[in-house]
Amino acid sequence: xxxxxxxxxxxxxxxxxxxxxxxxxxxxxxxxxxxxxxxxxxxxxxxxxxxxxxxxxxxxxxxxxxxxxxxxxxxxxxxxxxxxxxxxxxxxxxxxxxxxxxxxxxxxxxxxxxxxxxxxxxxxxxxxxxxxxxxxxxxxxxxxxxxxxxxxxxxxxxxxxxxxxxxxxxxxxxxxxxxxxxxxxxxxxxxxxxxxxxxxxxxxxxxxxxxxxxxxxxxxxxxxxxxxxxxxxxxxxxxxxxxxxxxxx
Amino acid sequence: xxxxxxxxxxxxxxxxxxxxxxxxxxxxxxxxxxxxxxxxxxxxxxxxxxxxxxxxxxxxxxxxxxxxxxxxxxxxxxxxxxxxxxxxxxxxxxxxxxxxxxxxxxxxxxxxxxxxxxxxxxxxxxxxxxxxxxxxxxxxxxxxxxxxxxxxxxxxxxxxxxxxxxxxxxxxxxxxxxxxxxxxxxxxxxxxxxxxxxxxxxxxxxxxxxxxxxxxxxxxxxxxxxxxxxxxxxxxxxxxxxxxxxxxx
Numbered sequence: 001x002x003x004x005x006x007x008x009x010x011x012x013x014x015x016x017x018x019x020x021x022x023x024x025x026x027x028x029x030x031x032x033x034x035x036x037x038x039x040x041x042x043x044x045x046x047x048x049x050x051x052x053x054x055x056x057x058x059x060x061x062x063x064x065x066x067x068x069x070x071x072x073x074x075x076x077x078x079x080x081x082x083x084x085x086x087x088x089x090x091x092x093x094x095x096x097x098x099x100x101x102x103x104x105x106x107x108x109x110x111x112x113x114x115x116x117x118x119x120x121x122x123x124x125x126x127x128x129x130x131x132x133x134x135x136x137x138x139x140x141x142x143x144x145x146x147x148x149x150x151x152x153x154x155x156x157x158x159x160x161x162x163x164x165x166x167x168x169x170x171x172x173x174x175x176x177x178x179x180x181x182x183x184x185x186x187x188x189x190x191x192x193x194x195x196x197x198x199x200x201x202x203x204x205x206x207x208x209x210x211x212x213x214x215x216x217x218x219x220x221x222x223x224x225x226x227x228x229x230x231x232x233x234x235x236x237x238x239x240x241x242x243x244x245x246x247x248x249x
Numbered sequence: 250x251x252x253x254x255x256x257x258x259x260x261x262x263x264x265x266x267x268x269x270x271x272x273x274x275x276x277x278x279x280x281x282x283x284x285x286x287x288x289x290x291x292x293x294x295x296x297x298x299x300x301x302x303x304x305x306x307x308x309x310x311x312x313x314x315x316x317x318x319x320x321x322x323x324x325x326x327x328x329x330x331x332x333x334x335x336x337x338x339x340x341x342x343x344x345x346x347x348x349x350x351x352x353x354x355x356x357x358x359x360x361x362x363x364x365x366x367x368x369x370x371x372x373x374x375x376x377x378x379x380x381x382x383x384x385x386x387x388x389x390x391x392x393x394x395x396x397x398x399x400x401x402x403x404x405x406x407x408x409x410x411x412x413x414x415x416x417x418x419x420x421x422x423x424x425x426x427x428x429x430x431x432x433x434x435x436x437x438x439x440x441x442x443x444x445x446x447x448x449x450x451x452x453x454x455x456x457x458x459x460x461x462x463x464x465x466x467x468x469x470x471x472x473x474x475x476x477x478x479x480x481x482x483x484x485x486x487x488x489x490x491x492x493x494x495x496x497x498x
Contacts (some may be wrong), residue, residue: 027283035284037287042294
């Protein structure tokens, strides 16, 4: 099914058609895996229950995430297949605005897919893409899952991990890193272990983090405030309540 | 990710690993589409909220569905890509036990995929597979979506449509057919328009309908009773309540 994306943003299905188009392009480019397509479907179901909108507590989380990225010593945005397919240009823009590195990091790592994703990010304006050296290791994970760049995620104090696997989110947390996780299931392990869990669709979350980063840039007091006032537990509780009360029709 | 399916049925992840393995095989065989993988993910999320079990109201629905198939003049089991990938042998067995026809019927129809699915069903023991003639039409749908066999779904009084698209489920209902729908979202249009909505994972639902059919076979009074005592609205309400109260952890 090929969809025309030459649609006005006001179209009621704009976001879902855009998403579908980008995922299809991701498959064609060898970026999105079979597991990625199934994961996309799981996300769609949770987003549907959430009302396909950024709830207030997610907006707070996105503001806190922007503040963490800006005030980090060394922030890295981890990019997997679905993230690259869904928001390639938006990730590049967020990295630019916050000064974070982009690092390709796959659950099912193949050199071909890493290269395809790095190329795709470069086509969308990225100048430096990490993840190809893979000379660092996350302790506690098996070999292939553990690979990171030593001077990328390995050395980062803050990592944004959209759509991350639970085991790896947990292992990154145990390394003492500040983890910013985007996950539509508020009770996933990734969301539970995050310093800042963002329960929102990545297609809305990334541009909104960038917008907050623009507003917070150069204002360390406002950054500190955004970080201090954010409460992960109450954000997760709020997201769960919204999903449970969500419209199934 | 290739999973070993040489697992004991008592394995806690048996069902989910079996599902994953069958979906992968379906992709390899050209049976499962990209859209099918995304739909599989949406189903997984709802099944997770449902507790990955057959709730009592779904078991009632499966019993009523078995009764409808047995007491039909002409019952047809519609088979799409995901249904064929997930429960090929189970669909053939259900058709045998109830005397229903099997008809391949795709949302994104291509001759290649129809042939691949028909072959797959034959490998699993089907002797007669409909859907290749496509000489009938469902009124109210555009050309490709409307195609059915005139002597199959076209002539059926009872159709079992697992995982059906909302538009088509609605159009089939308007033809006056008794529709038995398997859908994990109790508020999908397909579930809402069904005579018998079955809110359950197809991998559990089909074998359970077959088991009920074996018990009800040759007993018209019990079949009538299973049909009369089933209440679609209360089954949907019960499924929705279970999903809302479901464990997110």
